[in-house]
Amino acid sequence: MKTIHLICAARPNFMKIAPLYHALKNEPWCVPEIVHTGQHYDYQMSQSFFDDFGLPSANHYLGGGSGTHAEQTAQTMIAYEKLCLEKSRPDLVVVVGDVNATLACSIAAKKIHLPVAHLEAGLRSFDRTMPEEINRVVTDSISDCFWTTSEDADENLKKEGINPEHIYLVGNIMIDTYCMMKEKIEKSDAYKTFGLKKKEYIILTLHRPVNVDVKETLESILNTVEQIDLPIIFPVHPRTRKNLDVIHPLPQNITLCEPLGYVDFMSLVSNSSSVISDSGGIQEETTYLGIPCFTMRNTTERPITVTMGSNQLVSVDNLLEKIKHPQTGSIPPLWDGKAAGRIKQVLKSAL
Structure with missing residues (x-):
């Protein structure tokens, strides 16, 4: 049984880990554990999402809380490293999106030689004034497995020197949540x-x-x-x-x-x-x-x-x-509510 940490910190993360948790929870080869870092901690920003998505209480709560970007990142790194060394050392760390906890937990994990998979890898605004862009770029530079939402994300990773064999176009897990x-x-x-x-x-x-x-x-x-x-x-x-x-x-x-x-x-x-x-x-x-x-x-x-x-x-x-000229557009490929299933197959083969 492989232990998989699903890192979540803020409301966008809860939406993204929910379909993956439900896809993995009954598998005989893995144990998904939810690690809540505590960036969003009031009811409407946190627990209401757990309730909506039928998620159990977090297996581990780091209590990161608020603060500056540096304070949040540092506190989360310290708490997550301690968790992995003293209580629950996972076989894989899954980080999602681009919040401070994504960066903090990926760095802490790699420093103690744990493999990291990034869900929503390769997204780029090319605006380094955005804290989220720094989180995305650094996380992708040290991750081992990359799950992407679209082909442009694949191309961004390849341009940054990521081995294409480690990139998996799985679709958009946010659509899984909606479905x-x-x-x-x-x-x-x-x-x-x-x-x-x-x-x-x-x-x-x-x-x-x-x-x-x-x-x-x-x-x-x-x-x-x-x-x-x-x-x-x-x-x-x-x-x-x-x-x-x-x-x-x-x-x-x-x-x-x-x-x-x-x-x-x-x-x-x-x-x-x-x-x-x-x-x-x-x-x-x-x-x-x-x-x-x-x-x-x-x-x-x-x-x-x-x-x-x-x-x-x-x-x-x-x-x-x-606003006078709205556009409706079309749905991108693989935004079909089945991303979690594709990720599960990647994980099953890898682990």
């Missing part, structure tokens, strides 16, 4: 709790420092969004809340709410007319659903959502013009 939860999502009708009509409202999410950490920037975005003639639902990320609290008055067409669980949030997204966001994952989910997405960023590490999907990169200056 796994689709029945519950369709039953939710969360938009009705806000008094909204299907396809007659917009979802807004903002959390990246470049958009929310400077009051004037956030205010400019909100002033622009105020000019859109539709109701807007804005689930507020904790890091965004502090600056919103000093902006008065807020636009009349915006309704604020607390962060939502996965089922209710995806119900809102799937019934919306469009989404305005600076998130990474939402670009993929809206592409799969054919819902126009307007990403408030200059770059994206998921360019296939622009070239094939429903995503457009926008700024405050051109949002109002772009």
Whole structure:
């Protein structure tokens, strides 16, 4: 029986490990263990996702908490190394996405000679001012196995000198999560709790420092969004809340709410007319659903959502013009809800 650590830290990670955990939990050749580093620790950002996805409590909780990038990374490295040396030494460490825990646990694992597999490897924005880009590049430089969502990610890894024999195009596991939860999502009708009509409202999410950490920037975005003639639902990320609290008055067409669980949030997204966001994952989910997405960023590490999907990169200056010309696009290859099964076969052969 091979022990596999599934590292999760923040809500995007919980979405990605859930299908893989369920694919592996009954296999006779492995024991998947969930390692929660603690980056997101309040109920709506953490435990609600475990509840939604039918995940058990984490096997190991590192208690990383908040702090600067360096503090989070250092605390997680120390705690994870201690776990591996003293309590649970895995046969494989699976890190996902691009959060600080992804970097921290991959470094800690490699320093004590543990193999690392990176789920969502090869994504690149080519913007080194993004902390997530540093996490992606460094993690890929030391990983042993690379599971990718699209061919452009494969090409990025090959250009960086990664052996093609270690790269596996498995598809997008975020779509596995949606397919796994689709029945519950369709039953939710969360938009009705806000008094909204299907396809007659917009979802807004903002959390990246470049958009929310400077009051004037956030205010400019909100002033622009105020000019859109539709109701807007804005689930507020904790890091965004502090600056919103000093902006008065807020636009009349915006309704604020607390962060939502996965089922209710995806119900809102799937019934919306469009989404305005600076998130990474939402670009993929809206592409799969054919819902126009307007990403408030200059770059994206998921360019296939622009070239094939429903995503457009926008700024405050051109949002109002772009939103007049939405695109629905098409679904990229292997975004079919079967990525976890492909990963399972790779793992079975390797382990």
